Amino acid sequence: MNRLMKSGALALVAAALCASVAIAQEWSFTDAAGNTVTLDNPPERIVAFSSSAAGLMQFGIEPVGVFTDESASDKSLAEFELDGIEVIRTAWNQLQPESLLALDPDLIVTEWWPRTDGYSGGDQMGPEGQFASVAPIIGIEQGGSVLEIIERYGALAEALGADLNAPEIVADREAFETARAAFAEAAAANPGLKVMAAYASEDSLMVAAPSGSAELQDFTNWGLDVVVPDAPEGEYWSVLSWENADIYRTDVLLLDDRSGDDMRATVDAQPLAARMPSVAAGQVGDWPAWWIRTYGSYTAELEELTALIESAEVVTE
Template identity: 75%
Template sequence: MKRLTITSALAVLMAATASMAMAQDWSFTDGAGNTVTLDNPPERIVAFSSSAAGLMQFGVNPVGIFIDESASGKSYAEFDLSGIEVIRTAWNELQPESLLALDPNLIVTEYWPRTQSYSGGDQMSPQGQFSGVAPIIGIEQGASILGLIEAYGELAEALGADLDAPEIASQREAFEQARTELTAAASEKPGLQVMAAYASDESLMVAAPAGAAELQDFTNWGLDVVVPDAPEGEYWGILSWENADTYPADVLLLDDRSGDDVRTAVENQPLAEIIDAVRAGQVGDWPAWWIRTYGSYAAELEELTALIERSEVVTQ
């Protein structure tokens, strides 16, 4: 009888141990160094627009997407959003009730170390108001778009995605080929200077590469990207149109987040002709801050490579 009791106790202990092993906590550390730990892997995810794209390429679909005027819908334009609720607001006007209605287990957004802020508004942080809706993870928007995509891959893998799935591997290979071709094109054009900018009727804003992950990638892959005189930590060096030729530019890349608005502003500005790149017709798109997938990056690199191949040094 005593032996039976001991045997029964061992069986209960083994069953309890197995149950505990199956119910291990889910944990992930984000780009700001904050660790989120949950009792179970999150199944209902709400994501900022660019974060949604970063996850969806790996087969992780959120139940909801929130986007404001600080971001571009181009981030997720390649995906079918059927069954996913999209919440659009002005910047900093998202309300917790909108996300609560989606009953999320996790909020995924982006952390910007340059400003120590999270995409989605002032309260979108582990200490902000939205942390009461669900735990918040911020993927670091830092020094490389490729690094950013890989960080989303790490999160997706933690959520159960297979990063070696054939479709994912194919997109990654296409990206690698496009990067190789851009590097080769850049090496064939020594001295070619590339300037990225935003334009309005009043001014030309030259992008500081240190503030744009894709421009840092382009620099690392061989392009000579203009570095403007900009205050420390700022994203732009701002010029009046009368001084738009301050920096030598053989190629001009224009911010395309909002479609053709910036290109139209340049085309309608007579003083734009003082920029060597404009006068030479060597103008293309700058995919400013919106790329989050291997597929969209490959497509943009292919267009950039074609522009570099047809451009020549025209500055003095």
């Protein structure tokens, strides 16, 4: 082989190697915690935590399997049909690698909680955990803003092949923007209205710290006056006995609605709750706590909250 032919052959080999490297790095995504997943090919078989599944399915990305536990609300997936999708339900921290391995996933999508540096799905979920041996793991950040969370799922869905400009997605996004504008207008039109979000049990009232809740931060940013309790640094709650439940004088009480109407019944059955101005005035609504992941569900919840804000009166003066 002469020198010219040898050079041409080497050039072809180099080009083939470059093409091979390019194909080997064809799909890549960096999650909120800074972990980059790089795969030879775009993932096709996705297994997702229930909230993550909702975040992706609104953009047309359907997982082959969903895993969930008692930390998650069924409301996240209520708007979707799950026919043909394997659903794995466990107690918290009881998910086993074998259950996910049976689904043969190319990628696992879950959520990363920056306050605890933990991942939904248990202690072994995350890039350094046991489940990473089943498939690469991406964690979408839970915190800051529900709208930002939805947009992060949109970015991942787009990387997976979704068209974010599809007519149905555009319509959902526009409906949300209309609902958000109406919410902000209602908050501005009712100055002085003070709102508290809480979890109620038979023994105590747990007042939510807005800094730990993406939706409460949204509400605050859009003009609602949400009480900031005296909670320990980095904690999600300030825990009050029912004897002290009226320490924060607020006009509207929003109750954690992840478990349905059970919490409203708990408050109704607590005689000391009547000392709270919001309860005495009948100004009690739902707080969609930590479960919203879609434009559609956010629109519905904002419309309900807007109606409550418009009808509420300041009763703490």
